[in-house]
Amino acid sequence: MSGQSDQERTISELGEFGLIEHLTREVKLNNSSSIRGIGDDAAVLDYSGRRVLVSGDVLLEGIHFNLMYTPLKHLGYKAVVVNISDILAMNGDPSQVIVSLGISGKFGLSQLEALYEGIRLACDTYHIDFVGGDTTSSVTGLTLSVTAIGSVEPNQVVYRDGADVNEIICTTGDLGGAYMGLQLLEREKEVFKSNPGVQPDLSGYDHILERQLKPEARYDIIRFLSKLEIKPTSMIDISDGLSSDMLHICHQSELGCKIFQDKLPIHEQTEKMGQELDIDPTTAALNGGDDYELLFTIPTSQYEKIEQEKEIIPIGHMTSKDFGCYMVSSSDHQIALKAQGWKNR
Amino acid sequence: MSGQSDQERTISELGEFGLIEHLTREVKLNNSSSIRGIGDDAAVLDYSGRRVLVSGDVLLEGIHFNLMYTPLKHLGYKAVVVNISDILAMNGDPSQVIVSLGISGKFGLSQLEALYEGIRLACDTYHIDFVGGDTTSSVTGLTLSVTAIGSVEPNQVVYRDGADVNEIICTTGDLGGAYMGLQLLEREKEVFKSNPGVQPDLSGYDHILERQLKPEARYDIIRFLSKLEIKPTSMIDISDGLSSDMLHICHQSELGCKIFQDKLPIHEQTEKMGQELDIDPTTAALNGGDDYELLFTIPTSQYEKIEQEKEIIPIGHMTSKDFGCYMVSSSDHQIALKAQGWKNR
Numbered sequence: 303m304s305g306q307s308d309q310e311r312t313i314s315e316l317g318e319f320g321l322i323e324h325l326t327r328e329v330k331l332n333n334s335s336s337i338r339g340i341g342d343d344a345a346v347l348d349y350s351g352r353r354v355l356v357s358g359d360v361l362l363e364g365i366h367f368n369l370m371y372t373p374l375k376h377l378g379y380k381a382v383v384v385n386i387s388d389i390l391a392m393n394g395d396p397s398q399v400i401v402s403l404g405i406s407g408k409f410g411l412s413q414l415e416a417l418y419e420g421i422r423l424a425c426d427t428y429h430i431d432f433v434g435g436d437t438t439s440s441v442t443g444l445t446l447s448v449t450a451i452g453s454v455e456p457n458q459v460v461y462r463d464g465a466d467v468n469e470i471i472c473t474t475g476d477l478g479g480a481y482m483g484l485q486l487l488e489r490e491k492e493v494f495k496s497n498p499g500v501q502p503d504l505s506g507y508d509h510i511l512e513r514q515l516k517p518e519a520r521y522d523i524i525r526f527l528s529k530l531e532i533k534p535t536s537m538i539d540i541s542d543g544l545s546s547d548m549l550h551i552c553h554q555s556e557l558g559c560k561i562f563q564d565k566l567p568i569h570e571q572t573e574k575m576g577q578e579l580d581i582d583p584t585t586a587a588l589n590g591g592d593d594y595e596l597l598f599t600i601p602t603s604q605y606e607k608i609e610q611e612k613e614i615i616p617i618g619h620m621t622s623k624d625f626g627c628y629m630v631s632s633s634d635h636q637i638a639l640k641a642q643g644w645k646n647r
Numbered sequence: 648m649s650g651q652s653d654q655e656r657t658i659s660e661l662g663e664f665g666l667i668e669h670l671t672r673e674v675k676l677n678n679s680s681s682i683r684g685i686g687d688d689a690a691v692l693d694y695s696g697r698r699v700l701v702s703g704d705v706l707l708e709g710i711h712f713n714l715m716y717t718p719l720k721h722l723g724y725k726a727v728v729v730n731i732s733d734i735l736a737m738n739g740d741p742s743q744v745i746v747s748l749g750i751s752g753k754f755g756l757s758q759l760e761a762l763y764e765g766i767r768l769a770c771d772t773y774h775i776d777f778v779g780g781d782t783t784s785s786v787t788g789l790t791l792s793v794t795a796i797g798s799v800e801p802n803q804v805v806y807r808d809g810a811d812v813n814e815i816i817c818t819t820g821d822l823g824g825a826y827m828g829l830q831l832l833e834r835e836k837e838v839f840k841s842n843p844g845v846q847p848d849l850s851g852y853d854h855i856l857e858r859q860l861k862p863e864a865r866y867d868i869i870r871f872l873s874k875l876e877i878k879p880t881s882m883i884d885i886s887d888g889l890s891s892d893m894l895h896i897c898h899q900s901e902l903g904c905k906i907f908q909d910k911l912p913i914h915e916q917t918e919k920m921g922q923e924l925d926i927d928p929t930t931a932a933l934n935g936g937d938d939y940e941l942l943f944t945i946p947t948s949q950y951e952k953i954e955q956e957k958e959i960i961p962i963g964h965m966t967s968k969d970f971g972c973y974m975v976s977s978s979d980h981q982i983a984l985k986a987q988g989w990k991n992r
Contacts (some may be wrong), residue, residue, distance in 0.1 A: 307809055309992065317986060326683070337698060337804075338804075338806065341807070341899065342737065342807050342883075343702060343732075343733040343734070343736035343737050343807075343883060343884060344700040344701055344702035344733050344734055344736070344737045344795070344797070344805055344901075345700070345701045345702070346698050346699070346700055346737065346804055347698065347699040347700075347701065348698055348801070349694065349699060350695065350696055351695060351696075353682060353691050353692065353693055354691070354693070354694055354699055354796075355691060355692075356689055356690045356692065356701065356743070356745060356778075356779065356794065356796055357688060357689035357690070357745070357779065358703070358745040358746075358747050358780065358781065358792060358794045359747060360705075360747045360748075360749055360779055360781065360783065360790060360792045362749045362783065362785050362786070362787070362790060363786075364785075364786070364787065365749070365783060365784060365785060365786055366783070366787035374778040387688075388688040388689050389688070391688035392687065392689045392690070394689070398701075400701060400703040400794070401704070402703050402704060402705045402792065403705075404705055404707045404710070404790070433701075434701065434702065434703060435703065436703065436704055438705065438707065438711070439710060440707050440709075440710060441707070441708075441709035441710055441788070442707065442708070442709065442787030442788045443786070445705060445749070445790055445792075446704045446705060447703060447747065447790075447792035449701065449703045449745070449794040450687070450689070451699075451701055456693070457689055458679050459682075459683075461683065461687055462686070462687050462688075486853045538688060539688060553872060553957040554686065554687075611777065631757065636655060638884065641662060
């Protein structure tokens with residue numbers, strides 16, 4: 303086999319152990335908490351005196367992504383980012399990931415390399431170490447299982463259950479874009495299916511496409527809040543949609559909430575695509591999910607500190623449980639928030 | 648929905664959040680290192696002063712299990728056990744698991760309950776806390792993704808790369824049984840397919856069936872070694888088969904090895920089934936995998952301490968790298984060990 307270039311080698315020639323060595327050969331450990339990474343039964347980590355945060359997620363072909371329009375490099379990137387987002391939502395510093403893959407026979411080495419390139423890029427971007435994982439064959443679709451690990455000072459953990467009445471509800475960035483980007487990709491897929499000669503028309507929609515294909519985790523927000531010495535009273539990342547994730551905070555904090563439609567941050571491309579496809583952008587923001595923005599509550603006394611920060615948007619306030627969980631629409635109607643997560647995935 | 652019994656409720660009636668709450672309602676945290684479990688973005692753990700061990704594995708329908716002969720309770724149990732085994736193989740104490748499921752539409756609530764019952768039973772048996780996870784729908788088969796977390800004193804971690812020349816290679820329990828149990832189940836599946844009226848004939852093979860369907864992790868061995876103050880110089884759990892896993896230790900320790908066919912611990916049922924199916928029991932031990940026994944090396948000076956322990960079996964010794972990795976057969980031939988893991992799964 304010597305003399306062959308990597309491109310010429312096949313997965314079966316490499317074998318399981320050769321494959322993992324090949325794919326992870328450029329992986330280096332940078333965080334001081336990463337004692338030992340890939341290549342043993344478990345990763346060995348050191349977090350003396352800090353709380354350890356561990357979160358796991360599975361991404362399944364046909365449910366969480368469609369390979370017809372998801373570049374594998376983007377998929378690898380996104381799989382890491384969505385898990386980092388969970389650690390950030392606890393107010394933690396993400397530091398390691400473990401990625402296990404189930405791959406079907408249709409995958410070649412170059413495709414796996416693209417997937418790993420995306421994983422490595424996300425690790426580099428967020429200063430995360432890639433410390434373990436496994437690659438097995440799959441008779442069904444591609445399966446990505448990611449575990450993210452991080453840490454936090456014991457008194458800095460933020461749960462979902464710490465919100466209090468009258469506290470301000472904030473979200474970050476913009477909402478509904480990832481869902482609208484997905485609808486655009488689905489439309490172009492159908493066009494392509496009925497006429498494979500037509501190139502997809504995606505111009506002018508770079509923002510919502512990036513929201514869907516290459517989302518980022520809001521580490522910048524966590525650092526900003528830390529710098530201002532603001533510790534949110536409750537926090538969650540918006541993966542299922544604002545509505546479902548707001549309900550998680552309400553449910554666990556045993557409170558109600560009142561958010562305002564007019565306050566929801568919606569990007570102009572989300573608005574425009576909504577008009578084109580006849581989808582209400584507010585519905586996309588409430589139920590679309592996949593935005594990976596942060597949703598958190600802070601006491602009113604902290605409001606001044608964040609008032610000037612454009613990426614943090616106050617959208618309402620917490621109420622007593624009896625009030626219920628509502629959005630006040632532009633036309634001043636109260637609309638009950640509903641959990642939609644299950645149906646969308 | 649009030650007044651309905653659990654049995655009458657469907658997954659869609661419960662919804663995603665209701666489903667997880669329902670399935671995990673009996674989950675309690677027992678380990679002092681488990682600060683917060685299921686119900687937030689990440690589990691929060693505390694391991695002051697100890698190394699943290701994290702390991703992840705994915706079990707896929709059609710590759711790692713066949714639902715035609717795998718009871719879901721057993722599957723849940725096994726999924727946890729194989730991950731605990733990875734933590735033990737680092738000489739660690741397993742303490743938490745995170746389990747994420749991808750389930751297809753063919754699953755009903757009672758089946759998911761059986762799966763979770765198995766997960767909980769394994770957690771109870773090994774004093775592990777179930778601290779997180781996710782349940783999403785799958786368009787393909789059932790996917791189980793398990794992350795096991797544990798800890799160990801910094802000076803007690805055992806890697807794969809610490810073996811030295813002349814050290815004794817030990818394994819535990821017996822080998823090849825899980826593979827032979829699988830062959831028996833496969834045979835009975837074929838019989839059943841061609842004649843559904845025939846009941847499977849599994850009598851007299853309880854040991855090898857249990858090895859396949861309900862393996863145990865060797866926590867007892869880790870405790871025994873600790874009590875005797877023996878710290879193995881290298882260790883791995885036998886998941887891919889003795890051959891592949893021995894090669895991992897050799898490769899990472901930059902050594903060779905010599906193991907003896909006559910020393911391999913093979914159960915009488917494995918021998919008997921081997922005769923019936925015309926499969927060499929040694930081949931099953933070397934390449935079958937799924938045994939979850941421990942494979943480790945100790946200095947000769949420690950041999951006396953374990954000599955009387957029936958569950959620990961010396962099978963050979965480490966050699967210089969130049970010697971290579973061999974098994975000496977009963978007829979005194981030297982047979983090179985080969986990695987087979989990829990092909991078997």
